[in-house]
Every structure is written in structure tokens, then in C-alpha cells.
Amino acid sequence: MSLRNTLSFLLYDWLQVEQLSQRARYADHSRETFEAVFDTCERIAVEKYAPFNRLVDTQEPHFDGEKVVLPQATYEARKAYAESGMLSAAQDYELGGMQLPFVVDSAANTFFAKASISIGSNMLTTGNANLLMAHGTALQKQVFAHNEFNGRFTGTMCLSEPQAGSSLSDVATRAEPDGPDYEADPLGPRYRLRGNKMWISSGDHELSENIVHLVLAKVPDANGKLVPGVKGISLFVVPKKMVDTQGQLTGERNDVVLAGLNHKLGWRGTTNTLLNFGEGKYPVRGAAGAIGYRVGNVGDGLRCMFHMMNEARIAIGMAATMLGFAGYEASLEYAKNRPQGRPLGAGGKDAAAPQVPIIAHADVRRMLLAQKAYTEGALALNLLAARLVDEQHTGDAPSAAEAQLLLEVLTPIAKSWPSEWCLEANSLAIQIHGGYGYTRDFPVEQYWRDNRLNMIHEGTHGIQANDLLGRKVRMQDGAGLKLLTQRMKATAEQAKQWPALADFAGQLTQAWDQVLHTTALAWQWNDANRSLANAVPYMQAFGHVVLAWIWLDVVCAVQTRSDAQLDAAAQGRMACAQFFFHYELPKIGAWLQVVQTGDTTFVDLIEEGF
Numbered sequence: 001m002s003l004r005n006t007l008s009f010l011l012y013d014w015l016q017v018e019q020l021s022q023r024a025r026y027a028d029h030s031r032e033t034f035e036a037v038f039d040t041c042e043r044i045a046v047e048k049y050a051p052f053n054r055l056v057d058t059q060e061p062h063f064d065g066e067k068v069v070l071p072q073a074t075y076e077a078r079k080a081y082a083e084s085g086m087l088s089a090a091q092d093y094e095l096g097g098m099q100l101p102f103v104v105d106s107a108a109n110t111f112f113a114k115a116s117i118s119i120g121s122n123m124l125t126t127g128n129a130n131l132l133m134a135h136g137t138a139l140q141k142q143v144f145a146h147n148e149f150n151g152r153f154t155g156t157m158c159l160s161e162p163q164a165g166s167s168l169s170d171v172a173t174r175a176e177p178d179g180p181d182y183e184a185d186p187l188g189p190r191y192r193l194r195g196n197k198m199w200i201s202s203g204d205h206e207l208s209e210n211i212v213h214l215v216l217a218k219v220p221d222a223n224g225k226l227v228p229g230v231k232g233i234s235l236f237v238v239p240k241k242m243v244d245t246q247g248q249l250t251g252e253r254n255d256v257v258l259a260g261l262n263h264k265l266g267w268r269g270t271t272n273t274l275l276n277f278g279e280g281k282y283p284v285r286g287a288a289g290a291i292g293y294r295v296g297n298v299g300d301g302l303r304c305m306f307h308m309m310n311e312a313r314i315a316i317g318m319a320a321t322m323l324g325f326a327g328y329e330a331s332l333e334y335a336k337n338r339p340q341g342r343p344l345g346a347g348g349k350d351a352a353a354p355q356v357p358i359i360a361h362a363d364v365r366r367m368l369l370a371q372k373a374y375t376e377g378a379l380a381l382n383l384l385a386a387r388l389v390d391e392q393h394t395g396d397a398p399s400a401a402e403a404q405l406l407l408e409v410l411t412p413i414a415k416s417w418p419s420e421w422c423l424e425a426n427s428l429a430i431q432i433h434g435g436y437g438y439t440r441d442f443p444v445e446q447y448w449r450d451n452r453l454n455m456i457h458e459g460t461h462g463i464q465a466n467d468l469l470g471r472k473v474r475m476q477d478g479a480g481l482k483l484l485t486q487r488m489k490a491t492a493e494q495a496k497q498w499p500a501l502a503d504f505a506g507q508l509t510q511a512w513d514q515v516l517h518t519t520a521l522a523w524q525w526n527d528a529n530r531s532l533a534n535a536v537p538y539m540q541a542f543g544h545v546v547l548a549w550i551w552l553d554v555v556c557a558v559q560t561r562s563d564a565q566l567d568a569a570a571q572g573r574m575a576c577a578q579f580f581f582h583y584e585l586p587k588i589g590a591w592l593q594v595v596q597t598g599d600t601t602f603v604d605l606i607e608e609g610f
Contacts, residue, residue, distance in 0.1 A: 003110060003111070003114060003325060003329075004038065004042065005569065006376060006379065007038070007107050007110065007379075007383075009557075009569065009573075010379065010380050010383050010554070011034075011103070011104070011107060011383065012031065013557050013560075013561050014380065014553070014554055014557040015103065015383060015384065015387050017034070017101065017103055017104065017387070018030070018031050020101045020103075020390060020394075023394050025099055025393075025394050026099060026100075026101055026394070028099070029099070029100065029101070029104075034100075034104050037089070037098070037100065037104065037108050038107070038108055038111070040084055041084065041086065041108045041109070041111045041112065042111045044077075044080045044081065044084055044111075044112070045111035045112050045114070045115035045116075046115065047080075048073075048076055048077040048080045048081075049077050049112055049115035049116040049119050050115035050116060051073075052071070052073035052074075052077065052116060052119065053115065053116035053118065053119070053269075053443070053446070054440075054443070054446065055071055055073055056070075056071055056073065056074060056116065056118050056119055056268065056269025057118060057266075057268045057269060057446055058268075059071045060263065060268045060269075061205070061261060061268075061269075061270075061271040062261070063258060063260075063261060067204075067206050068204045068205045068206065068258065068261070068271055070205060070206075070207070070269075070271070071269075073119070074119055074207065074269060075207060077116070077119045078119075078122070078207050078208075081112065081122060082122075082150075082151030083151070085097075085098060086105075086108065086109065086122075087122060087125060087126055087129075087148065087149050087150070087151055088126075088149035088150065089105045089108065090102050090105045091133075091149055095146060095149055096149060096150055097149065101387075101390045102386050102387075102389045102390050102393075103383055103386040103387040103389070103390055105386075106314075106315075106318060106382065106383065106386035107383060107386075109123070109315075109318070110318060110321075110322050110325075110379070113318060113319050113321075113322035113323070114322040114323075114325055114326045116269065117267065117319050117322065117323055117450050118266070118267050118268055118269030118270055118450060119269050119270075120202075120269070120270055122154065123312065123315040123319075124154075124155055124156055124157060124201060124202055124312070125148050125153075125154045125155040125202075126148070126149075126155075127155070127157070127308045127311045127312050127315070128145075128148060128155025128156065128157065128212055128214055128308060129144070129145040129146075129148035129149055129155060130145075130307065130308065130311060131214065131295075131304060131305070131307045131308040132144055132145040132148075132214075132237065132295065133145050134304075134307050135235075135295050135296050135304040135307065136188075136237070136295050137187075137188055139186055139187055139188070139245060140187065140188055140237060140293065140295065142247065143187060143243060143245065143246070143247040144212050144237055144239070144247075146247070147209075147210075147247050148212060151208070152208060152209045152210065152247075153208055153209060153210045153211065153212050153239075154202060154205075154207060154208040154210075154211050154212070155202075155211070155212045155213075155214065156200050156201065156202055156203055156211060156212070156213050156214065157200075157214050157305070157308055157309070157312070158197040158200050158203075158213050158214060158215040158216065158238075158275065159171075159197070159216050159305065160197065160198050160199045161173065161195065161196055161197055161198055162196055162198045162274070165198075166459070166460060166463060168216065168230055168233065168302065169228070169229045169230045171195075171216055171217065171218060171233060172195055172218070172226070173193060173194065173195025173196070173197065173215065173216070173217040173218065173277060174193065174194050174195060174217060174218060174219075174220060174226065175191040175192070175193045175217035175218065175219050175234060175236055175292060175294075176191060176192050176194075176219070176220060176289075177189070177190075177191055177192075177219075178190040178191055178192045178289070178291065185293065186245050187245065187293045188237070188293035188294050188295065189293065189294040190291060190292075190293055190294075191217075191219070191236060191291075191292050191293075191294060192278060192287070192288075192289030192290065192291065192292075193215060193217050193236060193238060193277045193278050193289060193290040193291075193292045194277060194278035194279075194288075194289055194290070195217060195276075195277050195278070196259070196274065196275070196276050196277070197215065197274070197275045197277065198274050199262065199272060199274075199457070200213075200272065200273045200274070200275050201267075201270055201271070201272050201273075201457075202270060202271055203258070203271060203272070203273030203274075203275050204240075204258040204271060204273050204275070205271050209241075209249060210239055210240055210241045210243065210249065211239070211240040211241075212237060212238075212239055212240075213237070213238040213239070213240065213256065213275075214235060214236070214237060214238075214295070214305070214308065215235070215236045215237075215238045215277065215292060216233050216234075216235060216236075216301050216302070216305060217233070217234060217236055217292070217301075218232045218233060218234065219232070219234050219298050219299075227299070230302050231299055232299060233299065233301040233302045234294060234296075234297075234298050234299060234300065234301040235294070235295040235296055235300070235301035235302075235304045235305055236292030236293060236294055236295065236301075237292065237293050237295055238254065238256060238277065238290050238291065238292040238293075239254055239291075240253070240254055240256055241253055241254060242254055242284065242291065252284060253282040253284075254282065254284055254290050254291055255277065255278050255279065255280065255281065255282045255283065255284050255288060255289055255290040255291070256275055256276070256277055256282070256290050257275065257276045257277075257279055257281045257282065258273055258274075258275060258276075259273075259274040259275060259276045260273070260274045261273055261274075262274070264453070265449050265452055265453070266446070266448075266449035266450035266451070266452055266453055267450055267453055277289075277290040278290045309458065309459070310411055312458045313411055313412075313414065313415035313458045313459060313464075314382060314385050314386065314411065314414050314415065316415050316419065316454050316457065316458045317378065317381070317382050317385070317414040317415045317416075317417070317418040317419065317454075318379075318382045318418070319454060320378070320418040320419045320422045320423065320451055320454040321375055321378040321379050321382055321418045321422050323422060323426060323447045323450055323451040323454075324371065324374060324375040324378065324418065324421075324422025324423070324425035324426055324447075324451065325375045325376075325379065325422075326443070326447050327371065327425055327426040327428075327429035327430075327443075327444050327447040327448070327451075328368070328371040328372060328375050328425055328429060330429060330442070330443055330444050330447070331367075331368065331371065331428070331429035331432040331433060331437075331444060332359075332368055332371075334358075334432060334433055334436075334442070335357065335358050335359040335364050335368060335432055336357055336359050337357060338357060338358050339354075339355040339356065339357055339358075340355055340356075340357075340358050341355060341356065341358070341361060342354075342355060342356060343356055343360050343361070358432070364432055367428040367431060367432055368428075368432070369575060369576065369579050370424075370425070370428055370579065370583070371425040371428050371429060372572065372575075372576055373551070373576040373577075373579045373580050373584070374418075374421040374422055374424065374425045375422055375425055376573070376576060377547045377550055377551055377554075377576065377580065378417060378418035378421065378422055378547075380550050380551075380554055381410075381413070381414055381417065381418070381546070381547065381550050382414055382418065384410075384550065385407060385410055385411065385414040388403040388404075388406055388407040388410070389403075389407065391403035392404045392407065402483060405476070405479060405480045405483055406480065406483050406484060406487070408472055408475070408480055409468075409472050409473065409480035409481065409483075409484055410484075410546070411472075412464040412465070412467050412468040412472060412539065413468070413539070413542065413543045413546050415458060415459065415464055416455070416461055416464040416465070416539060416543065417543035417544075417546070417547060418454070419451075419454040419455040419461070420455060420461065420540070420543075422451060422454075423448070423451045423452060423454070423455065426444065426447045426448040426451050427448060429444040429447065429448075430444050430445060430448060461536055461539075462535070462536060464539060465532075465535035465536040465538065465539040466532055466535050468535070468538070468539050468542060469519075469522060469531070469532060469535045469538050469539065470528070470531075470532055470535065473519055474523075481516070481519065484546075485512065485516065487549070488508060488509070488512050488549045489509070491505075491508070491549055491552055491553045491556065492505040492506075492508050492509050492552070493505070494556050495508075495552050495555075495556055498556075498559045500559070500574070501552065501555060501556065501559065501577075503581075504548075504552050504555075504577065504578075504581050505552065507548070507581055507585060508545070508548050508549055508552055508581075508585075511544075511545045511548060511585055511588055512545050512549075514541075514588065514589075514592055515541060515542055515545050515588070515592070517596075518538065518541070518592045518595050518596050519538075521595070521596045522534075522538065522595050522596075522598075524598075525598055529603070530598050530600060530603075531598070533598070533599075533600055533602075533603050534594045534595045534598070534599060537590075537591035537592070537594050537595055538591070538592070538595045540587075540588075540591050541587075541588040541591035541592045541595075544584055544585060544587060544588050544591075545585070545588060547580065547584070548580055548581060548584070548585050551576060551577040551580050551581075552577060554573060554577070555573055555574055555577045558570045558573050558574060
């Protein structure tokens, strides 16, 4: 099944996305307008992205002493993307947007992610602008966000530091008021920033007129000391080049300096940088220190930044999914055309018989179906998350509140599960290619290298697991967990009406009961260290049950639209569900066991023992 056909089923038959056109915001849209957007995105992806995926991997960004140099193909791809209107696709008409549902916007961007995640679809730019639209002043929105939506500017998020990494409480970048009139600047309270930021994707390039950095920094207290912990963090918009209140460049560089490029395993086409803020190389208005304009209140930085981080986490889940999907398509094509070996008959192999394509062999078919189950299931999960965003913004009050609560619980899974299991799909794609898969003559090794990043950035696996077990399932007295339980039970009840799905319904209910039981047991020791020691196995089990629920819900839609004689696509989806329940769901027992017992083997081992 092609990506386009898979999207069509998931959007229209499963998620009933056409019904969104009945809402005022999307009244101008229909299936025809959605398909027109997909036509445009698929065409650009095929013409401007896919042919250059290997090129941007081998011709890495480099610094020539003045600027970062990228292949011309990257410029052409970004230009085509910006001109398509996709940067502002989900925004209001007044901003030049299309007012597309976010779920359709997300689906449209899958074409670019699958064609070349390394060239990218500018997710940081739209996320940056969306944060400013939610938390910025009117002028910050006009000057920075609007120009990101129209393609003039690009955006980043600057969180990590060389000494801090994911530990944001240890951020040491300082932001000091710039003069006695600092609060009078029309672009927002004006500060001078000094510090270093690490792992900044798209931190420096010449792809746009300007780069808008969103920077986490701490404002010193009255004694000149930084407030410890995350409560001391504030957020600042720091442009690479200074602008006026009309968004025009003033001709002056801000004191933001590229200190180096990181050379990565994958995503090589995207620049990744170390940036120095305020080192004095480009004095602004006669003084050192990068000019930044505060967004929100002092100490409110992390809350504001989570608006972008949560959006990015869902986008990373989709990126991982599409890399898995690309690897699946490549290995399926290879398996259909690579002759090798002969099938086993009653008397063994017939050496005189002609060779068969390797798709005839059982182990290859196992690996193909696993990839299909992982990638299509992950795609459904991430489209559901995007659909919940639409419900949160345009549903009635009760529906919006439920969507927000359910999205809170599912976000760690939407990011982490595809990052782990679509990476495994890429590994299986290499295995199907055999020795060829380990060479650069075939694309699957690059897909694996690109995908390996996704378990790390926008919050590592461990961070997502701690968030899930330590906060999300416990917040509001477990309200999100109770809501998810209701949704799973509803799917199980629906599935029972079809004999082919009845057993799956029982398995899902039993598996989820195990998760709920384990959730309660995980906190029995009143010791957070012990409870969270096995947060990752907990998240793996939780995620697997969520994906079992997703697959059961999807095949309920298959049964609803199909007659007794299922077509090939429907048979494929039914096989995915069967594979997941037979081969994947049983894995949760081992994961949950260590959580239930509070096993601390690796915690208790003395350091020298490692």
C-alpha cells in the first residue's frame, strides 16, 4: 500500500476527517481541497526532496569562514516548500494561511518527511511561530511569527547547553536588562544575553533572510545571582539579524555567533550547531551581548517553551514513522524482486527448481509484516494525536477538554513509540536486504542512521518515560488514565460484534488491566527513585497496549466499510492487527514484571561493577 492510500483510509474511513468541514473554521474545506493539498505536497516531495536525499547526506553543511554552505538542492526544496503555503497551512486566512485542520496539515507533511527528513519540512519554524502566536505580544507576533509563516524568516529552539544537556534546571545563559528603559522597547522587554547553546538544529544557514532563535535563559536576581532550578528560566526571542518594528532588517548583526557545527550519524542535511550568545564579535548598539526580547513573564520560560516542545514531540514521532515507512517500502520492493533460494516442500528443497523472490520465505515475510504493523500503526497513532489537537481547538467545551487531557497522556507515547519501533523497522529493512542493506548502494542504511536520532532529541526515551509514569498517568488524580480506559473499553465493545475481532477485544482489555494494576503498584514504595527506575519498561508496555488499541480501532473501521470479501488493503490491515496481538502484545508481561516488583538490579550495582 502506498502512503497516499494509507493516509486516505486512516483520515477518511477511520478518523472521519471530512466531518471537520461542518465546523465554522473549516467550512471552506472538503475532501477535494484536502486532496489538492496532498497532490501539491506529494509532487514537491517527489521532485525537490526525494532525488536529493542521498546528496544532502554526503554533502554535509560546512562553514567557509563567513557562512554555512549547504547544497543548492536544500535551497530549492525550502523555496518550494515555502511557496506552497505549508508553513502557514493551519493558520488563519488573515495570516495567509489555509485554515487547514491540523490533522490534514500533519498528513500533508508526511510526504516531505518520507522523501527526505534530512532536508526537512521546517517543523521548527512553524513550532517557533506557533509558540509566539500563543505567548508573544501583538508586535512579536507581527514581526517574528508572521514572517516565519510567510517564509522570510526561519526559527529554532535553543534549550540545551554544553554543561546542561537535558537538565534545563542547570541552564547558565544569563539575560540582563538592557538599560533603565529596557521595558519600554516596543518589541518587548529588552535584555542582553550571554551564554552558549548546544545541539541547535538549523541554528545557522543562509536559507532565509533571518533566523529567529527562541532562547531559554535566566534573569539574575537583585544580588546578581541566577535563580536555581527551572523556576528561574525565562524565554527570549533573539533574532540573528536585528529588525525594526516593521520586521525589516536594520543591517546590523545581533551578537549571536556560530561556534561550530556538529557532525552527526544521520540527519546530515540539517545544520546542527553550537551557538555563542554575547561573546562580543558583533557588538550591538556599541556593546557586547545578544539582544533578546522577553516572551511572557520572568520565570515563565519553560511553560511557554513546552508549547513548542510538545508540538515538536508529536512531529518527531511522525518523522520516525515516515523513516520507518520509507524503509518498509524499500525492503518490500527489494523482497519482491530479489531472487534467492527455493521454498521448502514436503521433501525439502528442490535444487533443480528455479529460485524464488525472497518474499516467498517465511522469515522475510515476518520481517515485512512487522515493519508494516509498526509503521502503519505509528502513523495512525500520530494522526490521532493531530486529530486531538483539532478537537482541542475547535470542539465544544467538553470535547475540547477531553481531547486536551487525552493528548497529555498520549504525547510521550506519540513521540517515543515510533522512535523505538520504527527504528526497529529500519533495522529489519536492512536485514531483508542482507549484506546489500549494510552498504550505501541502498537507501535503508541511511534511513536507520537518520532514525536513530529520534529516540534522543525533543526529550530522550528516559525523559518521556519519567514524564509518563511520574506525571501524566497521575495528574488530576489519574483523570487522563481513566479517560484512556474509557476509550479502550469502547473500542473493545465495538470489536466484539465481529467474530474475527472478539478475541482481540478480550486480549486488549486484559492487557490494559495489567497496565492499570502495574501503575498502582509502581508507587507502593513511596520512593520516587525506585518507582521510576523501571519507567522505560513501563512506557514500553504502555505504548504496546496503546498500539494494540489503535490497531483494533483501525480494523473496526475495516470491518465497518468492507463486505465479507476483504480487498488486499483490508486483508493487510487485518494481518497487521493479528500480528500485533499474536507477536507484540505478549511482550508486555516481561516489561511490567520488573515494574511491579520494583527491581533495582542496575541501581544497586556498585559503580566499579560496571
